[in-house]
Amino acid sequence: MTKRELIQKTGFTLLAMCMAANIVFLGLIIFFIASKGLSIISWEFLTQAPVDAMTRGGIAPAIVGTLYLTLGAVLIALPLGAACAIYLTEYSPKGWTVNLIRISVNNLAGVPSVVFGLFGLAIFVKKAGFGVSMLSGSLTLGILALPVIISASQEALIAVPQSIREASLALGATRWETIHRVVLPAALPGILTGVILSVGRVAGETAPILFTAAAFYMKGYPDSVLSEVMALPYHIYALMTEGTHPEIQTQIAYGSSLVLLALVLSVSMLAIFIRQRYRRGYNA
Amino acid sequence: MHSASKERGAADFLLSGNGVKSAPGLFGEAENSCIEPKISARGVNFYYGPKRALKDINMDFSPRLITAIIGPSGCGKSTFIRLLNRMNELVPGTRLEGEILLDGLDIVAPVCDVAELRKRVGMVFQKPNPFPKSIFENVAYGLEINGSLARRAIEEKVEDSLKKAALWDEVKDRLRESALGLSGGQQQRLCIARCLAVEPEVILFDEPCASLDPISTAKIEELILTLKKTYTIVIVTHNMQQAARVSDRTAFFLMGELIEYGGTGMIFKAPHDRRTEDYITGRFG
Amino acid sequence: MIKRNKEKGIEWLFTALAFSSLVFLTGIVIVLVKEALPIFSTVSLPAFLGGESWYPTAEPPEFGIFPLIMASFWVSAGAMLICVPLGVGSALYLHELAGERQRAVLKPVIEVLASVPSIIYGFFGMVILAPFLQDRFNLPIGLCVLSTSIVLGVMATPTVASIAEDALGYVPRSFREASFALGANRWETLTRVIIPAAGSGISTAVILGMSRAIGETMTVLMVAGGAAVVPSSIFDPVRPMTAAIAAEMGEAPVGSDHYHALFAVALALFIVTFAFNIIAELISRRYRLKLGLSR
Structure with a gap:
């Protein structure tokens, strides 16, 4: 083997090790959480409310709360995000507005999540007077999800071939008719992927709901959009940092972490699956 | 645009100033030469940014004739045909000078409704571009966006259009299947059917056979010839045999200029301009 | 005519909605500035940024965020040492060595790793990594700069990997072919042609990875240990800016000095991440122009 070949071989081995590290990380996280969490999970754990200051019982209100918050966030972010993507790809000529909006979206995506939390606290909780509530939390998470939905939708819209837009316009369809009858249906799987990705992101976020929505301990389920909610990620945080029975609480946290991890990972794998199928379909 | 027919007087007036450098054809237009043109382009210049893609084009298209536009690639023939239904507006940074008249009315004017225009001037593209919808939905699309027809009427119209496009027998049992499952030639005939369903007056073909095999090409050519009875047809092609086979009149474009325009027989047998002759005989392009 | 007016109306509606991101971003800036400003009547800007004591609830309180800034800096810098080589290495592997079938598995692995919630990382760090480090290095506490x-x-690795992989994808195939044609092998082509060509694209990935690490909240809240002192070794517990905000905001009475001080911390944090994002944006735009891509 020449020296050149040796260098190449060493280099490639290092790169393979970097890649392998990702798999190891993912494997380690899933393995540790699953190995200790599985024994905690039972039907009661998933369907009952916590009792005795969260040392016994289940985590059902936290699961339900997370679903509510996520649903609320998507309801807010999807129309805004899709509209923004449609404007950027379908309506807007090149120019300063596009650049301005694009830069805003990119920067909004880079804002630390705790800053969203402060914004939600100052605007929704205090100024709008929604208090610490599901509504405040959903609005805050919705803004956080906006860039995810915008970029996924934009990608999906750009992937729709220009030729079918032209076909529609050439038949005398207006721009809007073309968008909602031809372009949007064709881009739907891609937009859906964006929605699912944002669900995965939102469901796992903690910092934005710390001061806007989350409750440490609730016996029942939230009864209005203005009531506080429990949420899985905050629940895990609280179990690890508050309360008086660290041993038992850590065990419950393992169970809750496994539930959250399973939820988020299955959602993101679903998104990846849809996208791959859809891309293959397009090329055929 | 609804009142176009009432305003033919304006067209006659404009025709008197006709400066088109078209030579009289040898056949196929004796009965048409006295009829006012369906479409007229007057002093058309077109720019992509600073680049002048079309130079002072003056050209008339007679009704119920097939006009072919030939020329080497990049000569502006596709650009020109896309002006006739204002498709070039979709390209940012372009600019048009001059007038384009449809039945004597300026289609470039701001008051002209571009959607109405495109219903009257249909287009079939280089690459078949069916929607990712069913065969039926593809043809029904143009009817549905107008929204006035009953379901039953739409079904009849779809069948009628598919028959006119010589596709009905091949697809009648699978109208609900995706149009993307059709062969390239079938897709192109579907696009023609889709265009016919809207009942246009003019159909623009932009190299409709560029991506098709010879058998599909022959079918499309045959179809275009039958459509001539009802529609004014403009076809852009890089295939000179195709132009000779289907068209009544032929225009030769070179580097954004209309070099010569006349009866197809004359253009191919006795062109006036040296450049046309060079192109026809394959000396360049 | 009605149809045309409807079209115009719809276009206006979309234009208005499209500006929502800008509105929110501006809203965030306004809120941060407005809520942060009052603190500077209590403490001067240099004392705020340079002060080494963060005792917001003491009597009298002290609002020096230098220890928080240093904590954020050191944990992020340490994270860079891990995520840059691993992330860029993974991107190079994906781009250069993985075949179609490997990519079909490995890319989802990276995306899934990126989607693991930060609270899970925090939990993992708290219950697995910290005790392990404590044991291994015989530390009083495992929650520190190192952990x-x-x-x-680990968290930032997939971010860096996927952005860097995108950047590598922009390098034209012809570069590679030209290099092979001159007799270079794959490694030489990679290190001398492709990496330099993708250099600024890769640096975008690094900057965005850094931005992600600085802005990360839950992980540092749980794993960093929480001591608001300037660290003197990698085994010291620290309190980065995000952790201070998240931990203390719940107890700070609205409108108090502490409340305003935390908003000022958030403003500082926002300015830093905003600057990083803008720099990344500028670099990547120049990069694409250099490679002759418009988008």
Whole structure:
């Protein structure tokens, strides 16, 4: 083997090790959480409310709360995000507005999540007077999800071939008719992927709901959009940092972490699956 | 645009100033030469940014004739045909000078409704571009966006259009299947059917056979010839045999200029301009 | 005519909605500035940024965020040492060595790793990594700069990897072919042609990875240990800016000095991440122009 070949071989081995590290990380996280969490999970754990200051019982209100918050966030972010993507790809000529909006979206995506939390606290909780509530939390998470939905939708819209837009316009369809009858249906799987990705992101976020929505301990389920909610990620945080029975609480946290991890990972794998199928379909 | 027919007087007036450098054809237009043109382009210049893609084009298209536009690639023939239904507006940074008249009315004017225009001037593209919808939905699309027809009427119209496009027998049992499952030639005939369903007056073909095999090409050519009875047809092609086979009149474009325009027989047998002759005989392009 | 007016109306509606991101971003800036400003009547800007004591609830309170800034800096810098080589290495592997079938598995692995919630990383760091480090290095407490850097580094790796992989994808095939044609092998082509060509694209990935690490909240809140002092070794517990905000905001009475001080911390944090994002944006735009891409 020449020296050149040796260098190449060493280099490639290092790169393979970097890649392998990702798999190891993912494997380690899933393995540790699953190995200790599985024994905690039972039907009661998933369907009952916590009792005795969260040392016994289940985590059902936290699961339900997370679903509510996520649903609320998507309801807010999807129309805004899709509209923004449609404007950027379908309506807007090149120019300063596009650049301005694009830069805003990119920067909004880079804002630390705790800053969203402060914004939600100052605007929704205090100024709008929604208090610490599901509504405040959903609005805050919705803004956080906006860039995810915008970029996924934009990608999906750009992937729709220009030729079918032209076909529609050439038949005398207006721009809007073309968008909602031809372009949007064709881009739907891609937009859906964006929605699912944002669900995965939102469901796992903690910092934005710390001061806007989350409750440490609730016996029942939230009864209005203005009531506080429990949420899985905050629940895990609280179990690890508050309360008086660290041993038992850590065990419950393992169970809750496994539930959250399973939820988020299955959602993101679903998104990846849809996208791959859809891309293959397009090329055929 | 609804009142176009009432305003033919304006067209006659404009025709008197006709400066088109078209030579009289040898056949196929004796009965048409006295009829006012369906479409007229007057002093058309077109720019992509600073680049002048079309130079002072003056050209008339007679009704119920097939006009072919030939020329080497990049000569502006596709650009020109896309002006006739204002498709070039979709390209940012372009600019048009001059007038384009449809039945004597300026289609470039701001008051002209571009959607109405495109219903009257249909287009079939280089690459078949069916929607990712069913065969039926593809043809029904143009009817549905107008929204006035009953379901039953739409079904009849779809069948009628598919028959006119010589596709009905091949697809009648699978109208609900995706149009993307059709062969390239079938897709192109579907696009023609889709265009016919809207009942246009003019159909623009932009190299409709560029991506098709010879058998599909022959079918499309045959179809275009039958459509001539009802529609004014403009076809852009890089295939000179195709132009000779289907068209009544032929225009030769070179580097954004209309070099010569006349009866197809004359253009191919006795062109006036040296450049046309060079192109026809394959000396360049 | 009605149809045309409807079209115009719809276009206006979309234009208005499209500006929502800008509105929110501006809203965030306004809120941060407005809520942060009052603190500067209590403490001067240099004392705020340079002060070494963060005792917001003491009597009298002290609002010096230098220890918080240093904590954020050190844990992020440590994270960079992990995520840059691993992330860029993974991107190079994906781009250069993985075949179609490997990519079909490995790319989802990276995306899934990126989607693991930060609370899970925090939990993992707290219950697995910290006790392990405590044991291994015989520390009084395992929650420190080192453990935080490791967890943050792992978290940021997929971010760096996927952005860097995108950047590599922009390098034209012809570069590679030209290099092969001159007799270079794959490694030489990679290190001398492709990496330099993608250099600024890769640096975008690094900057965005850094931005992600600095802005990360839950992980550092749980793993960093929480002591608001300037660290003197990698085994010291620290309190980065995000952790201070998240931990203390719940107890700070609205309108108090402490409340305003935390908003000022958030403003500082926002300015830093905003600057990083803008720099990344500028670099990547120049990069694409250089490679002759418009988008």
